[in-house]
Amino acid sequence: MKEEGFSIRSISSATGHSRQKITSVLEVAKEKDVNMKTVKNVSDKWLEELLYPEKAVEESSYRAIDFEYIHKELAKKNVTLSLLHYEYEAQCRSEKAIPYSYRSFVRHYKNYAARHKATMRIKRRPGEILEVDWAGSTGAIIDCDTGEVVDVYVFVATLPSSQLSYVEGFLSMNMTSWIKAHTHAYDYFGGVTEILVPDNLKTGVQEHSRKQLILNPTYKDMANHYNTIIMPARVKAPKDKASVEGSVRTISTWIIASLRHSQCFSLDEWNSLAKQKLEMFNDRAFTKREGSRRSAFLAEEKDFLSPLPPMPYQMSEWLTAKVQPDYHISVKSQFYSVPYEYISQQVDVKATDHLIEVFYNHMRIASHTRLYGKYGRQSTNPDHMPDEHRLYIDQTPKNAKAWGKDIGPNTLMVVDYFFKHAQIEKQAVQSVFTLKKVLRKYATYELERACEDVLRATKRPTVSLIKTILKNNQKRTAESQSEQSTEQVNKDYGFTRGANYYGGQSHDE
Numbered sequence: 001m002k003e004e005g006f007s008i009r010s011i012s013s014a015t016g017h018s019r020q021k022i023t024s025v026l027e028v029a030k031e032k033d034v035n036m037k038t039v040k041n042v043s044d045k046w047l048e049e050l051l052y053p054e055k056a057v058e059e060s061s062y063r064a065i066d067f068e069y070i071h072k073e074l075a076k077k078n079v080t081l082s083l084l085h086y087e088y089e090a091q092c093r094s095e096k097a098i099p100y101s102y103r104s105f106v107r108h109y110k111n112y113a114a115r116h117k118a119t120m121r122i123k124r125r126p127g128e129i130l131e132v133d134w135a136g137s138t139g140a141i142i143d144c145d146t147g148e149v150v151d152v153y154v155f156v157a158t159l160p161s162s163q164l165s166y167v168e169g170f171l172s173m174n175m176t177s178w179i180k181a182h183t184h185a186y187d188y189f190g191g192v193t194e195i196l197v198p199d200n201l202k203t204g205v206q207e208h209s210r211k212q213l214i215l216n217p218t219y220k221d222m223a224n225h226y227n228t229i230i231m232p233a234r235v236k237a238p239k240d241k242a243s244v245e246g247s248v249r250t251i252s253t254w255i256i257a258s259l260r261h262s263q264c265f266s267l268d269e270w271n272s273l274a275k276q277k278l279e280m281f282n283d284r285a286f287t288k289r290e291g292s293r294r295s296a297f298l299a300e301e302k303d304f305l306s307p308l309p310p311m312p313y314q315m316s317e318w319l320t321a322k323v324q325p326d327y328h329i330s331v332k333s334q335f336y337s338v339p340y341e342y343i344s345q346q347v348d349v350k351a352t353d354h355l356i357e358v359f360y361n362h363m364r365i366a367s368h369t370r371l372y373g374k375y376g377r378q379s380t381n382p383d384h385m386p387d388e389h390r391l392y393i394d395q396t397p398k399n400a401k402a403w404g405k406d407i408g409p410n411t412l413m414v415v416d417y418f419f420k421h422a423q424i425e426k427q428a429v430q431s432v433f434t435l436k437k438v439l440r441k442y443a444t445y446e447l448e449r450a451c452e453d454v455l456r457a458t459k460r461p462t463v464s465l466i467k468t469i470l471k472n473n474q475k476r477t478a479e480s481q482s483e484q485s486t487e488q489v490n491k492d493y494g495f496t497r498g499a500n501y502y503g504g505q506s507h508d509e
Contacts, residue, residue, distance in 0.1 A: 002026055003036050025051070033290060049111075063088075063097035065105065067112040075126050075304060081106055126161040127304025130193040130228075132182065134201070137252040139169050139274070141264045152270055154256060155181035156248050159189065162297035167255055167278045169271050173201075176315055179222055183312050189297075191305025192226045197233055205232050217318035221350070225313040227306065254281050319349040321358075327384055331356055334371040337384040397425070400432040408448035411435075414461050421460075434463050442470050449473065 001011045012019045028051050029035075065088065073079050085105045092099035100108065132155070139152035152169040155177070159165075166185040170177035178201075186192055198205070205215055215223075215230055223230045255277040264270040282293045291299070321329040327340040331349055338347065338358050342365060350357040351370065356379075358366040368379040397419055404415035415432055422428035438447060450469040454461045 028052070062100050062104075063092045063095070065100065065108055067109065070109055071113065075300070081109065125304075126159075126301035127191070127193055127306070129160050129195045129197055130157055130185070130189075131160060131197045132157045132185070133199050133248060134173055135248045135252055135256065137256045139256050139259060139264075139270055141267060141270050144265050152267065153177070154251070154274075155185075156251055157181070157185040157189075159193070159297065159301060162293055162301040164189070164282055164293045164297040164301070165251060165278070167251055167274055169267060169274060171267060175216065175218055179218065179313070179315050182222060186226060186308060187312070189305060190302065191307060192228050193305060194228060196223060196228050196230045198230065200232050218316055221316055221318075222313045225309060227309075251281065314352045314354070316350050316352045319351060320346060321349050322346055328378065328380070329358065333375045335376065335378045336366065336368045336371075337378075337380040338366040339384045340386050340389075397428075400429070403432070403436065407444050408451070410451035410455055411448050413455060414451045414466070417461055431463050435466065438467060438470060442474070446470060446473065 001014065006014075008019050008022050011022050015022070032051065034047075034051065070081075070084055073084055074081065082102065085102050088105065089099045099105075135154040135156050137154070139154055140149050141152055142148070143150055150171065152171065153173045155166075155168050155170060157166040166188045168181055168184055170181065182196075205219075219230065255274055258277055259270070259273055262270075262273055264273065282297075285292050286296075319331060321331065323329055323338055323342045323345050325343055327343055328335040328337050329347065329349065331351060336356050336358070342360060345360060347365070348359040350359065354370055356368045356370050357364055366381065366384065368381070371377045371379055400415050400419070401412065404412035414435075418428040418431045419425070422431070435447075442450075447466075447470065450466050450473060451461070453469045453473070454465050458465070
């Protein structure tokens with residue numbers, strides 16, 4: 001009568017109920033989206049349970065159950081129906097009311113959830129699981145150059161709680177497509193679930209048996225980036241991911257099959273049409289309960305997803321390499337340094353589009369910006385070099401002269417001479433490098449004095465002359481110190497008592 005335009009007063013007169021009661025019923029119907037289409041072929045009993053699910057419970061002598069509270073609490077971690085029933089019984093005892101038994105408690109909740117909610121919390125918790133798989137059916141695009149029909153492999157991801165799904169087509173089912181599909185799905189949902197349930201395909205799972213589970217390193221690294229846990233379905237156990245299996249069948253009909261007459265000439269074009277079909281699929285009303293996949297997701301699951309990381313996962317590839325004697329490893333014909341202590345060791349390499357990371361026993365020992373271009377380019381960190389190599393690599397005319405200046409003016413003059421008279425700069429660099437190494441044996445003042453001596457003796461100083469002077473100076477210094485020591489001993493202990501001291505006579509006369 002309300003939809004046909006009758007006033008509240010007219011409805012009240014026709015039904016024999018108060019206007020307040022009529023208004024209350026209409027408000028409940030509006031809240032639960034009940035209209036003429038909803039009640040067209042249903043009984044009064046069904047409609048009563050839909051509008052007032054607690055009425056059948058309240059009419060008995062038992063304490064009424066707050067179904068909204070139960071459904072909300074079951075979404076929380078570690079909360080179970082047995083716990084909620086225990087709390088319900090405790091409240092009934094405190095109020096001296098009669099509680100329902102656990103079996104009746106569960107039965108009433110199941111009836112409520114089946115009629116009013118997208119999912120029953122007994123089986124599925126919001127934000128807990130994301131199920132992923134490749135659809136068995138394929139789409140198709142037409143190659144513009146050859147006219148050949150190319151298969152499109154369809155990735156499907158489903159949230160079991162709300163049944164919201166994500167679909168994307170790829171030209172290959174390789175690891176790159178697999179990882180990219182996951183990152184796009186997480187972006188579509190706007191969050192991450194606690195658990196990721198894939199099938200046992202080789203791109204994600206290397207081995208899955210009762211004794212051990214070995215995941216593909218790249219897939220595991222992606223899961224770590226999104227802080228989720230991978231729990232593959234058991235082999236030959238499709239019920240472990242029943243939601244995605246069901247969604248695959250439905251999507252194969254409503255998306256893949258519905259595009260069978262569409263002529264797409266690129267993957268982007270196919271995905272654009274598939275996205276439109278996906279939005280329609282997620283917005284379709286449920287057949288046996290209120291709402292749609294999207295409304296159920298927004299109302300019951302979105303807030304339970306973990307937030308996305310600040311940056312999306314970058315596709316990486318795991319490789320192994322052996323550290324060469326020059327403390328470099330080869331990755332795709334480019335060379336990257338690691339600390340020289342790891343020479344001859346086997347290391348793990350994580351390669352992304354922009355970064356190379358090197359690990360030894362799960363510990364990162366080096367990282368470099370990835371190199372591209374011609375074969376044999378090198379990225380070398382001076383901290384990875386032995387001391388001798390690092391000393392040599394630091395030699396430039398500017399650094400060498402700054403070092404000579406720190407030692408003294410004569411050393412600077414020698415360094416300047418090397419760079420002015422060397423045929424090639426590398427010879428001068430080598431001479432300064434050799435000169436630096438003498439400081440391991442001699443002090444800086446000794447080197448400065450040797451340079452002064454060699455400049456006084458010749459206008460063409462060489463490293464060998466400086467080494468000879470250093471050696472001779474050190475030898476003379478040692479001899480001089482030895483003589484001074486002997487003189488000091490004689491001076492301190494050379495007094496001898498004469499014969500007169502002992503009362504004897506001297507025979508000098």
